[in-house]
Amino acid sequence: MDIRLTVNGTEHALSVDVRTTLLDALRERLELTGTKKGCDLGQCGACTVLMDGRRVLACFTLAVAAEGAAITTIEGLAGDDEPLHPMQQAFLENDAYQCGYCTPGQIMSAIACVQEGYAETDEQIREYMSGNLCRCAAYPKIVAAIRQARPLLENR
Amino acid sequence: MPDGTQTMIGQPALRIDGRAKLTGRARYASDEVVPNPAHAFLVTSSIARGRIRGFHLDQARAVPGVLDILTHENVGGEAEKPKPMAGGDTTSTLESDRVWHDGQIIAVVVADSFEAAREAAHKVRVDYEAERPSATFGSPGAEEEVRKAGEHKDYHVGDAEAAFAAAPFKVDARYGTPTQHHNPIELFTTTCVWNGSKLTVYEPSQFVYGLRGNLAQQLHIEPGDIHVISRYVGGAFGSRGGITARTAWIAIAARRLGRPVRLVPTRDQGFTIVTYRAETRHHIQLGATSDGRLTALRHEGWEVTSRPSQYNVSGTETTARVYACPNILTKVNIVHADRNTPGFMRAPPETPYMFPLEVAMDELAVALGMDPVELRRVNDTMRDPATGLEYSSRSLMECYDQAGARFGWKSRDPAPRSMRDGDWLVGWGCASAAYPANIGPAAVRVTLTPEGRARVQIAAHDIGTGAYTVLAITAAERLGLPIEHVTVELGGSELPAAGLAAGSSHTAGICNAVAKACEEIRQKLALAAVVTNDGALSGQDASALVLREGALRSPAGAKEDLRAALSRVTGGVLEVYAENIPQGLPRESIGKAYAGQMSMSRGHSRQDATTYTFGAQFVEVRVHSRTGEVRVPRAVGAFAAGTIVNPLTAHSQCIGGMIWGIGAALHEATEIDPNAARYVNDNLSEYLIPVNADVPQVEAILVPERDDRVNPLGIKGLGEIGIVGMNAAVCNAVWHATGRRIRELPIRIEDLL
Ligand code: FES
Ligand code: FES
Numbered sequence: 001m002d003i004r005l006t007v008n009g010t011e012h013a014l015s016v017d018v019r020t021t022l023l024d025a026l027r028e029r030l031e032l033t034g035t036k037k038g039c040d041l042g043q044c045g046a047c048t049v050l051m052d053g054r055r056v057l058a059c060f061t062l063a064v065a066a067e068g069a070a071i072t073t074i075e076g077l078a079g080d081d082e083p084l085h086p087m088q089q090a091f092l093e094n095d096a097y098q099c100g101y102c103t104p105g106q107i108m109s110a111i112a113c114v115q116e117g118y119a120e121t122d123e124q125i126r127e128y129m130s131g132n133l134c135r136c137a138a139y140p141k142i143v144a145a146i147r148q149a150r151p152l153l154e155n156r
Numbered sequence: 157m158p159d160g161t162q163t164m165i166g167q168p169a170l171r172i173d174g175r176a177k178l179t180g181r182a183r184y185a186s187d188e189v190v191p192n193p194a195h196a197f198l199v200t201s202s203i204a205r206g207r208i209r210g211f212h213l214d215q216a217r218a219v220p221g222v223l224d225i226l227t228h229e230n231v232g233g234e235a236e237k238p239k240p241m242a243g244g245d246t247t248s249t250l251e252s253d254r255v256w257h258d259g260q261i262i263a264v265v266v267a268d269s270f271e272a273a274r275e276a277a278h279k280v281r282v283d284y285e286a287e288r289p290s291a292t293f294g295s296p297g298a299e300e301e302v303r304k305a306g307e308h309k310d311y312h313v314g315d316a317e318a319a320f321a322a323a324p325f326k327v328d329a330r331y332g333t334p335t336q337h338h339n340p341i342e343l344f345t346t347t348c349v350w351n352g353s354k355l356t357v358y359e360p361s362q363f364v365y366g367l368r369g370n371l372a373q374q375l376h377i378e379p380g381d382i383h384v385i386s387r388y389v390g391g392a393f394g395s396r397g398g399i400t401a402r403t404a405w406i407a408i409a410a411r412r413l414g415r416p417v418r419l420v421p422t423r424d425q426g427f428t429i430v431t432y433r434a435e436t437r438h439h440i441q442l443g444a445t446s447d448g449r450l451t452a453l454r455h456e457g458w459e460v461t462s463r464p465s466q467y468n469v470s471g472t473e474t475t476a477r478v479y480a481c482p483n484i485l486t487k488v489n490i491v492h493a494d495r496n497t498p499g500f501m502r503a504p505p506e507t508p509y510m511f512p513l514e515v516a517m518d519e520l521a522v523a524l525g526m527d528p529v530e531l532r533r534v535n536d537t538m539r540d541p542a543t544g545l546e547y548s549s550r551s552l553m554e555c556y557d558q559a560g561a562r563f564g565w566k567s568r569d570p571a572p573r574s575m576r577d578g579d580w581l582v583g584w585g586c587a588s589a590a591y592p593a594n595i596g597p598a599a600v601r602v603t604l605t606p607e608g609r610a611r612v613q614i615a616a617h618d619i620g621t622g623a624y625t626v627l628a629i630t631a632a633e634r635l636g637l638p639i640e641h642v643t644v645e646l647g648g649s650e651l652p653a654a655g656l657a658a659g660s661s662h663t664a665g666i667c668n669a670v671a672k673a674c675e676e677i678r679q680k681l682a683l684a685a686v687v688t689n690d691g692a693l694s695g696q697d698a699s700a701l702v703l704r705e706g707a708l709r710s711p712a713g714a715k716e717d718l719r720a721a722l723s724r725v726t727g728g729v730l731e732v733y734a735e736n737i738p739q740g741l742p743r744e745s746i747g748k749a750y751a752g753q754m755s756m757s758r759g760h761s762r763q764d765a766t767t768y769t770f771g772a773q774f775v776e777v778r779v780h781s782r783t784g785e786v787r788v789p790r791a792v793g794a795f796a797a798g799t800i801v802n803p804l805t806a807h808s809q810c811i812g813g814m815i816w817g818i819g820a821a822l823h824e825a826t827e828i829d830p831n832a833a834r835y836v837n838d839n840l841s842e843y844l845i846p847v848n849a850d851v852p853q854v855e856a857i858l859v860p861e862r863d864d865r866v867n868p869l870g871i872k873g874l875g876e877i878g879i880v881g882m883n884a885a886v887c888n889a890v891w892h893a894t895g896r897r898i899r900e901l902p903i904r905i906e907d908l909l
Binding site: 017019020024027028031032033034035036037038039040041043044046073074075077078080084088091092093095097098099100101102103104107122123125126127129130131132133134135136137138139140141142143 | 170171173174175177178179180181182183184186187189269270271272338339340341342343388389390391392393420422423619620621622804805807808809811812815816819839840841845846847848849851852853854
């Protein structure tokens with residue numbers, strides 16, 4: 001099927017199998033490999049991207065269903081020579097990651113979590129970030145990073 | 157090495173690979189872009205024991221886009237079995253028709269697209285000759301044998317049986333720990349690309365040279381024809397240390413097709429195509445005097461392995477030496493079942509074996525009416541009780557004191573069920589952590605430019621540990637440069653060899669190698685600077701000169717800038733290659749690293765001293781009095797691991813380990829169908845690992861410790877110490893909350909109702 005995907009502000013024309021997930025389309029076709037595959041079953045959150053500003057699991061979204069939406073991936077937050085997005089900067093400063101594999105998903109989720117208004121307290125952050133597994137268990141530092149970045153995001 | 161230069165080692169530094177990871181630019185193995193890859197999908201066995209009579213492949217072949225299907229019938233003779241890092245033999249895959257375990261790779265489907273490969277794989281029909289499998293301990297047909305001394309030792313000190321019989325205070329109990337799977341978030345991917353006779357393999361790895369050497373043997377090709385690339389690794393925890401069967405078949409698939417092949421296995425396949433932590437059973441007997449001094453320690457363990465493997469972890473090598481005790485007896489048994497071969501998983505011996513010891517110590521404290529921390533103090537020792545050797549350093553009680561003070565242990569009421577908060581029963585528990593300070597050989601190339609830039613090249617592995625950054629810190633400090641002026645290349649077999657990133661040995665191994673190379677650079681520059689007639693440092697004592705802030709400097713303040721110093725020894729950049737062979741390892745160990753064989757100096761096998769990292773874990777649990785739900789609102793650990801190169805990443809490692817320990821106590825267990833010998837909860841929603849909401853407050857204290865004997869930089873390693881003992885601390889806290897002593901992990905709600 002021929003589709004058009006708008007990712008990080010750029011429109012791409014591609015032809016995909018109807019079964020192709022948004023995740024595989026990003027990774028295998030558009031070489032946007034920042035979005036990660038950790039389970040392909042909607043269980044880990046590593047593939048989280050924003051679709052029209054809402055967090056979705058790219059492994060649980062068919063590429064054809066993403067047509068017409070504005071998709072933001074981790075690559076869209078800061079270009080090569082640009083300063084990091086405040087959430088990325090907060091993850092850096094708090095060492096809110098180790099292997100970094102869950103991290104793109106954590107960051108996309110964290111941005112959405114703040115925008116949804118679910119980052120008011122640590123407890124709320126923990127609850128609304130529990131769909132993003134981190135096997136390195138950087139959880140306390142992820143909470144600290146979101147706490148630090150929240151006011152910067154709200155004022156953006 | 158001149159002293160007084162240690163300024164960066166020990167200062168927290170942000171990860172130098174941070175930007176790459178945080179922007180999605182870091183290329184993990186399956187992110188590497190290769191031209192026009194075909195996609196592989198594995199077919200795995202649905203029986204656990206028997207033989208394959210035949211395949212029906214017509215339907216699978218008919219799926220549009222299918223390019224090839226590999227089975228034992230067409231490629232069985234093309235590869236040998238991989239050789240595991242430990243335990244001798246292992247199960248086979250496509251080499252024959254034999255099925256050793258459920259989920260064994262039996263065919264590989266290759267297609268133009270992932271979707272087509274998956275569809276075709278599901279259309280492969282298999283005729284089996286099935287036999288009844290043995291799942292685990294106690295299953296009919298499981299074979300038990302005593303583990304012979306070889307890779308691991310048993311200890312026999314004094315007369316433990318007689319001492320136990322005579323002891324006025326005793327603990328005599330049996331314990332169990334479950335099967336666990338690493339489940340790093342990155343899947344077990346492999347991408348193979350041939351270019352003529354040269355093969356490039358992209359695979360997340362803890363030992364790129366091991367992968368190269370082993371694969372070369374399997375495929376009967378030259379190691380030099382294989383290039384393994386693994387720049388970023390999405391978690392490992394032991395699962396990527398040894399080579400597994402998939403790699404050779406993907407290489408063969410790519411060779412047959414004349415096209416790159418990429419495998420991204422599913423999460424459930426990850427439970428059976430790599431290793432795991434096997435379930436264990438334990439019998440512990442402790443005897444003590446009325447003032448708490450241990451008089452007898454007996455620890456017997458049982459571990460499951462596959463039919464052909466002798467793999468075992470023998471954590472008695474640690475439990476025999478944590479406390480002073482004149483009479484020690486250890487023994488380990490292996491039980492062979494129809495399972496995949498287990499392997500290293502974070503603190504392989506200590507996680508399952510320290511659990512029974514540390515729960516037993518808590519039980520002994522209760523029997524004696526003694527505070528559990530005081531019981532540890534009474535039995536603390538600076539001499540290894542199993543061998544009589546001195547500990548190179550040991551700060552167990554400092555760890556207890558610091559973590560205990562932070563936790564507020566003093567205000568604990570020792571009586572169980574004494575600390576209630578409404579419907580919640582509150583309990584506090586503690587336990588010791590111990591892990592050997594290991595180190596492997598490593599080679600490195602360090603290049604210094606006149607502009608004051610340095611490059612470090614080493615086939616090290618950053619599995620989330622912060623290896624990129626500790627290498628940069630070490631080079632920056634020893635060359636007197638800012639960290640930002642050091643670049644690090646790692647994770648590829650084109651680089652000088654480093655050993656396996658495992659056993660908490662990697663930071664010690666690679667940083668000591670870098671320090672050695674930098675010392676050679678300093679010496680070269682210093683010697684040239686002092687023999688010249690015209691320089692600012694001419695005639696000085698070369699051994700006293702240091703590189704600091706972009707110049708070669710004398711203690712009295714004379715200096716020569718880097719460019720001038722460098723120009724005396726080279727017209728351009730200065731490149732030094734160094735090999736570091738840790739004390740106690742033979743010269744050949746560096747050759748072994750290049751050949752992809754493991755060699756490691758272990759903290760409990762050194763001739764000069766016993767070298768161990770110690771720690772103390774404190775935890776609060778809340779058990780709901782009506783539902784039995786267990787929560788862990790807070791945990792405090794303290795660890796003394798010698799020199800801490802980067803406290804920021806070290807701290808992350810420690811809290812990560814502690815959270816693993818909480819998971820080991822309360823969540824993690826792979827359930828096995830006893831009839832089918834099959835893993836049941838082989839996915840991330842049913843295999844429970846801690847999520848953010850499970851771990852509100854976890855604190856780690858890095859206790860300062862100096863150890864001049866362990867290795868030149870004094871690094872003991874701390875990738876694993878954080879998990880050790882935490883399962884026991886949780887268990888002990890649950891006893892304190894409820895009065896129930898649970899000796900089998902994980903602790904479940906039904907244990908507490
Ligand atoms: S890959 Fe999408 S949730 Fe795990
Ligand atoms: S940083 Fe490794 S999984 Fe989260």
